[in-house]
Amino acid sequence: MTHTVKIENRDNSLYEVDAKRSLLESLREQGVDLPYGCKYGGCITCAAKLTSGKVDQRRQVALNNRQLNEGYIILCVARPKTDISLKIGVESHDKLYRNPFLDPLKPHELKADIATSKGEN
Amino acid sequence: MDKSCCGPGYASPTEAIKAPRENLLYTIAIYTGTGIQKPDYLATVDVDPNSPNYSKVIHRLEMPGIGDELHHMGWNACSSCHDDANMARKYLLLPGVRSNNIHIVDTATNPSAPKLHKIISGADIKSKTNLSGPHTVHCLGSEIIVSMLGDAKGEAPGGYLHLNKDFEIVGRWENSMGSIPFSYDFWYQPRHNIMVSSEWAAPNTFMPGFDLEEVGHLKYGRQLHFWDFEKREPIETFYLGEDGLVPLEVKFHHNPDSSHGFCGAALSANVIHWWKDDQGKWNWEKIIDVENEPHPDWPIPIPGVMSAILVSMDDKYLYLNNWLHGDMRQYDISDPHKPVLTGQVWMGGLLGKAPEVNGVKMAGGPQMFQLSLDGKRLYVTTSLFSTWDNQFYPEIRENGGVMVMIDCDPENGGMSINSDFIVNFGNEPNGPSRCHEARYPGGDCTSDIWL
Ligand code: FES
Numbered sequence: 001m002t003h004t005v006k007i008e009n010r011d012n013s014l015y016e017v018d019a020k021r022s023l024l025e026s027l028r029e030q031g032v033d034l035p036y037g038c039k040y041g042g043c044i045t046c047a048a049k050l051t052s053g054k055v056d057q058r059r060q061v062a063l064n065n066r067q068l069n070e071g072y073i074i075l076c077v078a079r080p081k082t083d084i085s086l087k088i089g090v091e092s093h094d095k096l097y098r099n100p101f102l103d104p105l106k107p108h109e110l111k112a113d114i115a116t117s118k119g120e121n
Numbered sequence: 122m123d124k125s126c127c128g129p130g131y132a133s134p135t136e137a138i139k140a141p142r143e144n145l146l147y148t149i150a151i152y153t154g155t156g157i158q159k160p161d162y163l164a165t166v167d168v169d170p171n172s173p174n175y176s177k178v179i180h181r182l183e184m185p186g187i188g189d190e191l192h193h194m195g196w197n198a199c200s201s202c203h204d205d206a207n208m209a210r211k212y213l214l215l216p217g218v219r220s221n222n223i224h225i226v227d228t229a230t231n232p233s234a235p236k237l238h239k240i241i242s243g244a245d246i247k248s249k250t251n252l253s254g255p256h257t258v259h260c261l262g263s264e265i266i267v268s269m270l271g272d273a274k275g276e277a278p279g280g281y282l283h284l285n286k287d288f289e290i291v292g293r294w295e296n297s298m299g300s301i302p303f304s305y306d307f308w309y310q311p312r313h314n315i316m317v318s319s320e321w322a323a324p325n326t327f328m329p330g331f332d333l334e335e336v337g338h339l340k341y342g343r344q345l346h347f348w349d350f351e352k353r354e355p356i357e358t359f360y361l362g363e364d365g366l367v368p369l370e371v372k373f374h375h376n377p378d379s380s381h382g383f384c385g386a387a388l389s390a391n392v393i394h395w396w397k398d399d400q401g402k403w404n405w406e407k408i409i410d411v412e413n414e415p416h417p418d419w420p421i422p423i424p425g426v427m428s429a430i431l432v433s434m435d436d437k438y439l440y441l442n443n444w445l446h447g448d449m450r451q452y453d454i455s456d457p458h459k460p461v462l463t464g465q466v467w468m469g470g471l472l473g474k475a476p477e478v479n480g481v482k483m484a485g486g487p488q489m490f491q492l493s494l495d496g497k498r499l500y501v502t503t504s505l506f507s508t509w510d511n512q513f514y515p516e517i518r519e520n521g522g523v524m525v526m527i528d529c530d531p532e533n534g535g536m537s538i539n540s541d542f543i544v545n546f547g548n549e550p551n552g553p554s555r556c557h558e559a560r561y562p563g564g565d566c567t568s569d570i571w572l
Contacts, residue, residue: 033158035153035154035156035158035187035188036187036188037153037154037188037189037190037219037220037328038219038220038221038253038275038324038328039220040274040275042274042275042324042325042328042329043219043275043324043325043328043329043508044328044329044330044508045153045154045188045190045219045507045508061275061325062325062328062329063329064329064332089156090155090156090518091156093511096511097330097508097511097512097515098330098512099419099512099513100331100332100333100334100512101333101416101419101420101421101422101423102418102419102420102421104333104334104420104421105332105333105334107334110332110334110335110338111332111335114334114335114338114340
């Protein structure tokens with residue numbers, strides 16, 4: 001099965017990708033120049049912003065809940081569940097990096113393994 | 122022993138200090154995390170003041186792929202092989218923290234234009250040792266060990282990769298990690314049969330960036346570990362607590378008989394000192410404490426973030442950085458229990474004390490540094506780690522990293538920024554890159570260990 005990926009900041013270009021393979025792999029194979037590092041979901045280098053659609057990225061361990069809420073996905077492990085739209089590369093990283101002293105995380109915004117559920121502290 | 126027969130390095134620290142002045146140095150420069158889709162590279166910088174190319178990058182050796190995040194480096198051999206005429210300081214090891222690849226670079230055939238000799242693939246390291254996140258490289262005799270900060274999935278505590286002199290994977294170096302939760306830097310002092318290791322965090326924690334809250338959740342380290350070096354297992358742990366949050370760089374005195382060593386706790390911005398007493402017991406104390414500084418717009422005061430320390434070859438001075446404050450400091454540690462501040466300069470940082478150095482706008486603060494063997498020239502770079510740079514100094518994307526030279530006075534103490542030297546990595550041909558650790562072909566103050 002395949003889904004269509006639209007890359008908004010590359011002239012809305014369209015790609016057909018396999019639902020069972022990582023977006024990083026499928027898109028790079030089709031010539032999209034994407035950053036990456038660890039390729040297992042741990043280092044954030046390949047992060048992109050999902051603007052519509054759904055992905056399965058259960059294997060990622062790089063993003064905290066705030067980044068997830070901002071729509072970030074980890075392309076090296078994410079697989080599309082529907083047709084999706086993306087913004088890629090560092091142009092999409094405006095909300096990915098945050099000065100931790102200027103803008104601390106709330107307890108529910110931490111990474112999943114240490115976050116409290118919203119409302120409790 | 123016939124001195125003319127000898128292997129790499131120097132017979133003693135005193136001999137090392139007398140070595141000829143460095144003419145070139147190597148620093149890694151990264152594009153990983155910068156938005157520029159180019160490989161990281163090893164830059165050769167001309168540091169010979171009589172050369173027309175003084176203070177310029179004269180060669181760039183690109184890695185074969187993107188996304189390595191080159192970081193620290195290490196030699197295949199150092200003064201620990203001085204008695205072995207079959208060894209030579211010929212290869213520089215360049216680990217990629219993110220890719221797990223270790224690049225072996227031949228710097229001897231043509232020192233100004235090093236070339237790639239071999240790659241130990243990250244996948245191979247994972248499958249043979251279940252390790253990832255290579256960091257510190259030390260040679261020990263003709264063997265090499267590399268601290269690895271995570272397992273193959275990027276979880277702590279990692280362990281130690283053991284390579285032979287042909288750069289083949291021997292396996293895990295350590296016999297046991299004991300109850301060590303994290304890995305980072307290490308240094309060994311063979312005459313005391315001791316190795317000391319520090320704690321950063323799991324790759325999956327530090328690679329995506331720094332969340333301050335994770336320190337409170339014990340995702341970052343606060344302990345030092347003492348190892349029986351021959352048995353290759355930890356024997357004692359010092360819990361440093363709030364005084365030792367995120368203990369990073371570990372240095373022993375260069376004098377192989379000394380038991381004194383130091384660690385910079387990055388987030389506490391403290392220097393921890395340890396030594397062995399007459400009863401053979403190891404002790405520790407905090408000897409330097411850099412106070413957090415208030416920031417007009419921030420709810421939380423800024424810690425120094427002391428990401429590196431260095432001990433001069435004569436063991437007289439300790440240098441440290443405060444990456445977020447923006448200062449480099451020199452302490453006289455003739456009495457290691459009572460350091461005396463003897464020099465301080467500002468370059469970059471968030472306190473706005475030195476936004477420009479020698480006409481170049483600084484993005485970042487003093488971060489990694491390498492001291493000449495004679496103790497007179499300290500080369501300092503500004504980038505810490507791509508994701509952390511992006512959080513604290515986002516303008517480094519456009520400006521790139523910078524290498525500054527600080528003149529140091531090894532007789533009377535004191536430091537000042539050299540006005541003739543600056544390498545602006547913002548002007549690199551492929552766009553702004555970020556320089557990090559530096560090494561000299563003839564050995565330096567962070568490599569050599571004497572048996
Ligand atoms: S490449 Fe490291 S998280 Fe995707």
